[in-house]
Amino acid sequence: MLRTITLRNYKIFGVEQTIPLSPITVLVGPNNSGKSCLMSVGEFVKRGVANARSEVAPYPTLSRSLRRPAVGDGAMGLAWEGEDFAYSTVLEPSGDGLRRRAEVLRYGESVVFSDDPVRPAESAGPITSIALSHRLQRPFAGATIEPRLHDTALKSQVERAFQSMWGSRLVKLSIDRLREDSKTTTSPTLGMDGAGIGAVLSLWRGFDPDRSDQLDAVLRECLPEAKRALVSPADEAERLRIWIEQKDGQKFAPEELSDGVLFFLALAMHAIDAPPGALIFIEEPEQSIHPLRVRQIVDLFRRAVAARGCQFVLATHSATLLDEFRDEPEAIILLRRGPEGTLVTSIAREPRLMEALEEHHATPGELLINGFLNPPS
Amino acid sequence: MTVVALACENFDYDGAVFLHLLSCLWAPVEPWVTPIRFQGRNHVLKYLPTFLSVAFDAGVQYALVAIDNDGGARRHPEHEPQHRVEEQASDPDDGCAVCCVEHVIPSEWREPARRCCVAVPVQTLETWLLYLRGDPPLTPSPEQVYSRTKLKKMFFGPSMPPVATRREQALLMLQSPHALDRLRALRSFRHFEAQVAAWPRPDGT
Numbered sequence: 001m002l003r004t005i006t007l008r009n010y011k012i013f014g015v016e017q018t019i020p021l022s023p024i025t026v027l028v029g030p031n032n033s034g035k036s037c038l039m040s041v042g043e044f045v046k047r048g049v050a051n052a053r054s055e056v057a058p059y060p061t062l063s064r065s066l067r068r069p070a071v072g073d074g075a076m077g078l079a080w081e082g083e084d085f086a087y088s089t090v091l092e093p094s095g096d097g098l099r100r101r102a103e104v105l106r107y108g109e110s111v112v113f114s115d116d117p118v119r120p121a122e123s124a125g126p127i128t129s130i131a132l133s134h135r136l137q138r139p140f141a142g143a144t145i146e147p148r149l150h151d152t153a154l155k156s157q158v159e160r161a162f163q164s165m166w167g168s169r170l171v172k173l174s175i176d177r178l179r180e181d182s183k184t185t186t187s188p189t190l191g192m193d194g195a196g197i198g199a200v201l202s203l204w205r206g207f208d209p210d211r212s213d214q215l216d217a218v219l220r221e222c223l224p225e226a227k228r229a230l231v232s233p234a235d236e237a238e239r240l241r242i243w244i245e246q247k248d249g250q251k252f253a254p255e256e257l258s259d260g261v262l263f264f265l266a267l268a269m270h271a272i273d274a275p276p277g278a279l280i281f282i283e284e285p286e287q288s289i290h291p292l293r294v295r296q297i298v299d300l301f302r303r304a305v306a307a308r309g310c311q312f313v314l315a316t317h318s319a320t321l322l323d324e325f326r327d328e329p330e331a332i333i334l335l336r337r338g339p340e341g342t343l344v345t346s347i348a349r350e351p352r353l354m355e356a357l358e359e360h361h362a363t364p365g366e367l368l369i370n371g372f373l374n375p376p377s
Numbered sequence: 378m379t380v381v382a383l384a385c386e387n388f389d390y391d392g393a394v395f396l397h398l399l400s401c402l403w404a405p406v407e408p409w410v411t412p413i414r415f416q417g418r419n420h421v422l423k424y425l426p427t428f429l430s431v432a433f434d435a436g437v438q439y440a441l442v443a444i445d446n447d448g449g450a451r452r453h454p455e456h457e458p459q460h461r462v463e464e465q466a467s468d469p470d471d472g473c474a475v476c477c478v479e480h481v482i483p484s485e486w487r488e489p490a491r492r493c494c495v496a497v498p499v500q501t502l503e504t505w506l507l508y509l510r511g512d513p514p515l516t517p518s519p520e521q522v523y524s525r526t527k528l529k530k531m532f533f534g535p536s537m538p539p540v541a542t543r544r545e546q547a548l549l550m551l552q553s554p555h556a557l558d559r560l561r562a563l564r565s566f567r568h569f570e571a572q573v574a575a576w577p578r579p580d581g582t
């Protein structure tokens with residue numbers, strides 16, 4: 001589980017900001033305050049950081065994530081910390097793209113890997129790039145494996161430091177995708193927008209009864225009429241359609257189900273599907289969902305935390321959702337836009353807000369509704 | 378089973394705990410099924426009259442209001458029999474929580490046929506649970522910890538477990554040997570029990 005993520009010159013983040021992370025972190029801020037930027041970090045690390053090695057031509061698409069104008073030395077900084085490790089990398093502009101300037105991984109006081117020209121004395125070995133090398137280890141990449149990663153101790157340290165990011169997902173559901181029938185595929189995955197839930201459910205039904213049982217249990221618990229989710233071939237060839245079967249035997253296709261039920265189903269599947277230790281970013285999990293059911297969604301995320309050490313970052317405008325974190329004020333992160341980029345704090349660090357919560361019986365949801373969490377920049 | 382309307386912080390957690398306590402101290406009970414949920418002391422004080430009126434219309438005869446002091450017990454006195462309800466309730470921020478609740482209970486719930494009891498476990502439900510766990514002895518005592526967040530974390534750890542886990546852990550503590558006898562050492566628990574004891578039982582005793 002990650003304790004912090006630190007960003008500098010990343011999209012609308014400018015001056016370095018360290019975001020404290022809880023098992024479930026909730027991001028609150030006005031539109032354009034940086035919530036979505038922070039939510040995109042996992043995708044950037046997966047797609048970008050691994051490509052930004054210094055020996056090859058820089059990738060132009062990466063440079064779109066560099067803040068312009070950049071503050072300070074003009075480089076992008078990305079770092080994260082776990083219980084016992086800290087990883088950081090610095091990416092600098094190079095031609096049309098970015099290239100890696102420095103990369104350091106520490107476990108406690110010990111430097112596992114360092115490629116930092118500013119502090120070369122710490123350099124700990126010939127791995128060109130941890131992120132790249134680690135990516136090459138993934139079975140589908142099929143490329144050369146860096147010699148030093150045969151060192152199993154080092155390999156496991158690198159894997160542990162990257163587990164949250166490599167397993168990360170960004171979930172931003174779209175009702176149109178959820179109503180579409182899924183394409184059949186040999187290795188179905190849950191799309192960030194909800195595409196493919198039919199194919200994934202079909203896989204669970206066939207080969208992963210534990211997950212499909214979990215889903216049915218959640219549906220029965222949270223949707224009073226529901227019995228289970230089903231999947232069957234759609235009218236169009238090689239497409240799968242989901243259905244919700246009610247306790248009375250009636251079945252409803254996606255076009256007959258409410259937006260709220262479809263969003264709930266997709267979030268429940270994401271919570272059940274989240275890999276161990278993964279960091280799951282979810283944009284507005286409350287959308288179209290009844291406020292009372294929002295509490296149940298949060299509880300599903302808590303179960304994934306308890307069962308598999310998953311970690312969630314939720315961007316929200318929901319007072320009900322925030323109130324579920326009344327007893328974890330450190331998990332409520334406030335973002336606002338400053339002259340040199342996004343500024344981050346948590347409710348727990350704001351004495352006035354804590355006074356309102358602890359002394360005047362306010363709840364975080366009330367503070368949100370009444371504007372106290374979104375002070376004008 | 379007797380139906381009880383429950384107004385409490387978290388229906389699936391605090392609610393389950395109070396149902397268990399009522400079943401032990403009084404008679405078997407089941408909750409009045411309602412989608413109404415509460416969030417925080419202010420919310421309870423504001424919506425309790427509506428909640429109780431809706432329960433009255435539904436024919437419910439027993440109600441239990443269990444609220445947390447929201448860490449405010451440092452300033453809110455613990456309820457004393459000699460409290461004057463009006464006086465305490467005139468300061469909803471700093472008045473005694475029991476009296477503040479008593480003040481908003483609608484008149485139809487003050488008749489002998491309808492009974493409403495109020496439980497304020499000093500700070501939060503975890504005050505009682507920590508007292509029961511009491512191992513190692515906590516200094517200061519749970520009643521003297523004034524932050525609700527701190528109390529919740531002292532009992533459950535740094536991050537809140539799923540509600541089913543919270544419920545299991547709480548019920549496990551209450552089912553430990555002599556749990557109720559031990560809780561009787563706490564004034565807030567004795568106050569709760571005295572109200573329940575005064576309820577006429579469903580069998581007329």
Ligand SMILES: [Zn+2]
Pocket residue numbers: 455456457460465473474475476477
């Ligand atoms: Zn009083």
